[in-house]
Amino acid sequence: MMKAANITWHAAAVTKEERRQRFGHGSCVLWFTGLSGAGKSTIANALSQRLFRANIHEYVLDGDNIRHGLNKDLGFSAGDRTENIRRIGEVAKLFVDSGTIVLAAFISPFAQDRNRVRKLFAEGEFIEVYVKCPIAECERRDPKGLYKKARNGDIKNFTGIDSPYEPPENPEITIDTGLFSIEECVEQIIGFLQEKDVVLKEVPAFDR
Amino acid sequence: MMKAANITWHAAAVTKEERRQRFGHGSCVLWFTGLSGAGKSTIANALSQRLFRANIHEYVLDGDNIRHGLNKDLGFSAGDRTENIRRIGEVAKLFVDSGTIVLAAFISPFAQDRNRVRKLFAEGEFIEVYVKCPIAECERRDPKGLYKKARNGDIKNFTGIDSPYEPPENPEITIDTGLFSIEECVEQIIGFLQEKDVVLKEVPAFDR
Numbered sequence: 001m002m003k004a005a006n007i008t009w010h011a012a013a014v015t016k017e018e019r020r021q022r023f024g025h026g027s028c029v030l031w032f033t034g035l036s037g038a039g040k041s042t043i044a045n046a047l048s049q050r051l052f053r054a055n056i057h058e059y060v061l062d063g064d065n066i067r068h069g070l071n072k073d074l075g076f077s078a079g080d081r082t083e084n085i086r087r088i089g090e091v092a093k094l095f096v097d098s099g100t101i102v103l104a105a106f107i108s109p110f111a112q113d114r115n116r117v118r119k120l121f122a123e124g125e126f127i128e129v130y131v132k133c134p135i136a137e138c139e140r141r142d143p144k145g146l147y148k149k150a151r152n153g154d155i156k157n158f159t160g161i162d163s164p165y166e167p168p169e170n171p172e173i174t175i176d177t178g179l180f181s182i183e184e185c186v187e188q189i190i191g192f193l194q195e196k197d198v199v200l201k202e203v204p205a206f207d208r
Numbered sequence: 209m210m211k212a213a214n215i216t217w218h219a220a221a222v223t224k225e226e227r228r229q230r231f232g233h234g235s236c237v238l239w240f241t242g243l244s245g246a247g248k249s250t251i252a253n254a255l256s257q258r259l260f261r262a263n264i265h266e267y268v269l270d271g272d273n274i275r276h277g278l279n280k281d282l283g284f285s286a287g288d289r290t291e292n293i294r295r296i297g298e299v300a301k302l303f304v305d306s307g308t309i310v311l312a313a314f315i316s317p318f319a320q321d322r323n324r325v326r327k328l329f330a331e332g333e334f335i336e337v338y339v340k341c342p343i344a345e346c347e348r349r350d351p352k353g354l355y356k357k358a359r360n361g362d363i364k365n366f367t368g369i370d371s372p373y374e375p376p377e378n379p380e381i382t383i384d385t386g387l388f389s390i391e392e393c394v395e396q397i398i399g400f401l402q403e404k405d406v407v408l409k410e411v412p413a414f415d416r
Contacts, residue, residue, distance in 0.1 A: 013253050013268055014260045022260070045221050052222045052230070057265075059306040060221055069328075070298040073291075083281075090278040091299055098267040100306065120277075 019099030025056050026198035029092040029121065030189065032105040033114060033168060034131030035160050036146055037138035039177040039185070040105035043131060047186045048103055054203040059095055061088060062105040076157050082113050089117030096125055101198070109159045111166040124196065129189065130171040133178045135160045227307030233264050234406035237300040237329065238397065240313040241322060241376060242339030243368050244354055245346035247385040247393070248313035251339060255394045256311055262411040267303055269296060270313040284365055290321050297325030304333055309406070317367045319374040332404065337397065338379035341386045343368045 020026055030047070032040040041062045051058040071087060074080040085108050095102045108114050118126040138160070139147040150158035157163040173192050175185040193199040228234055238255070240248040249270045259266040279295060282288040293316050303310040316322050326334045346368070347355040358366035365371040381400050383393040401407040 012257070013272075014256055014266070018260070022263075048222055049220070052226070055230075058222070059302070061302070064221075065302060065305065069301060070295060087278060087295075091302065093277060094267070094269070094273060094299065095303075095306070097273065098303070098308065 016097050016099065023057055023099050025200065027096045027099045027101055028125045028127055028198055029096055029102040029104055030127050030129050031114065031117065032129045032131050033108045035133060035135055035138045035165055036107060037141045037143055038131040038133040040131045043182060043185050044103040044105040046182050047189055050186060050203055051101060056101060056199060057099055058101045058103060060103045060105065061092060085113040085117060089120050093120050107159050109163065109165045127173065128168050128171040130168045130174045132174055132176045137178045224305050224307065231265055231307050233408065235304045235307045235309055236333045236335055236406055237304055237310040237312055238335050238337050239322065239325065240337045240339050241316045243341060243343055243346045243373055244315060245349045245351055246339040246341040248339045250390060251393050252311040252313040254390050255397055258394060258411055259309060264309060264407060265307055266309045266311060268311045268313065269300060293321040293325060297328050301328050315367050317373045335381065336376050336379040338376045338382045340382055340384045345386045
C-alpha cells in the first residue's frame with residue numbers, strides 16, 4: 001500500500017491524446033466569426049446537436065454562457081474586447097485539451113485578436129469559420145433588434161455600423177448564410193472535419 | 209429545405225441534462241482546497257485517472273493549465289487572488305454544463321472566494337474537498353521547494369507562512385493526507401460520489 005508520506009507518487013494527468021483515442025475523434029476549436037445576425041450561434045448550435053447525436057464530444061461557447069459569467073467584468077472598449085477574446089481562446093484550449101470539439105461563436109471583429117487565439121493551438125486545432133453574410137441581410141434579420149438600436153445611436157461601437165469588422169484573410173472554412181441554408185452550412189463544416197480526419201464516423205442527419 | 213432567410217430556425221443548445229443522460233453520470237465540481245504540499249493536485253490527478261478508466265468524463269483544472277494560460281495576467285495581490293478563483297469557478301461551471309466532473313485543485317485560501325464559487329452552482333454541484341494536512345508535514349514534503357523560499361523571504365504572501373489559510377467550515381468531504389494514502393483518499397471521494405448518485409457504476413481500481 002502507498003504510504004501518505006510518499007506523496008510524490010506520480011499521478012500523471014490524463015493526456016489529450018488519451019482522451020482522443022478513447023472518444024474516437026479529434027478535438028479542435030471551430031471559431032465562428034462574422035457580423036451580428038450572420039448566423040454564428042445558430043449554425044454552431046445546429047452543428048453541436050448533430051455532433052452530440054453522433055456521440056461526439058462537443059461544446060458551444062457563445063455570448064450566452066460567457067458574457068454573464070467569465071467575462072462579466074468586461075465592457076466593449078478596445079482593451080476589453082481584446083481581453084474578452086483572449087480569455088475565450090484560453091477556455092477553448094482547455095476544452096480542446098479535454099478532448100472536446102469546441103464551437104466558439106463570437107463576432108471577434110479584429111484579425112489580430114483571432115490570430116492571437118490561433119497561436120495558442122497546435123497546427124490544425126484552430127479552425128476559423130468565416131460566417132459570411134452581407135450586412136444588409138444581417139440588418140434585415142436583426143434578430144435581437146441591435147442594428148436598429150445602433151442606427152438610433154442607442155448602442156455605440158457596434159460592429160459594421162460604427163466599429164469595423166475585419167474579415168479573415170485565410171479562414172479554413174467560409175460559409176455563406178446569405179446563399180445557403182443552415183443545414184447546407186452545417187454539412188459543409190462536417191465535410192471539412194471528415195476530410196481532416198477530425199471526425200471519422202458518419203454524422204447522421206436529423207430525423208424529423 | 210430550410211431557406212437561408214429563415215435564420216430564426218430554432219437550433220437549441222444541447223442541455224446539461226441531455227449530456228448527463230448520454231454519459232450516464234452526473235456532472236459537478238470537486239473543489240480541492242488546502243495548503244501547498246497537502247496533495248491536492250496529486251489526489252485530483254489520481255482520481256482523474258480512475259474516473260477516465262471507468263469511462264467517466266472528467267477534467268483537472270490546476271495551476272499547470274490555468275496560471276500560464278487564462279490567468280497569466282494575474283499576480284498574487286488580494287484582488288488578483290480573488291479574480292483568479294472567480295475565473296476558475298466560471299470555467300468549472302462551463303465544464304459542469306458540458307457534462308464533465310471537474311477536479312479543481314487550488315490552494316484557494318479564503319473562505320469568501322470559495323463560497324462565491326459555490327453560489328455559481330446548483331445544489332449538489334459544488335463539492336468542497338478539504339485536503340487536510342499539518343503544515344509541518346507539508347513543509348517537510350515541500351515538493352516544489354516553495355516553503356524553503358518562503359522561509360528565506362524569497363516568496364512573499366505564501367499561504368501558511370505569511371498569508372492565512374482559512375479551512376472550510378462545512379466541506380462536503382475532508383481527506384487527511386497526513387494519515388491516509390493517496391489510494392485511500394481517492395477511495396473516500398469515489399465513495400462520496402457513489403453515495404450521492406453522481407457516479408452509479410463501479411469505478412475499478414488500477415491494475416498494476
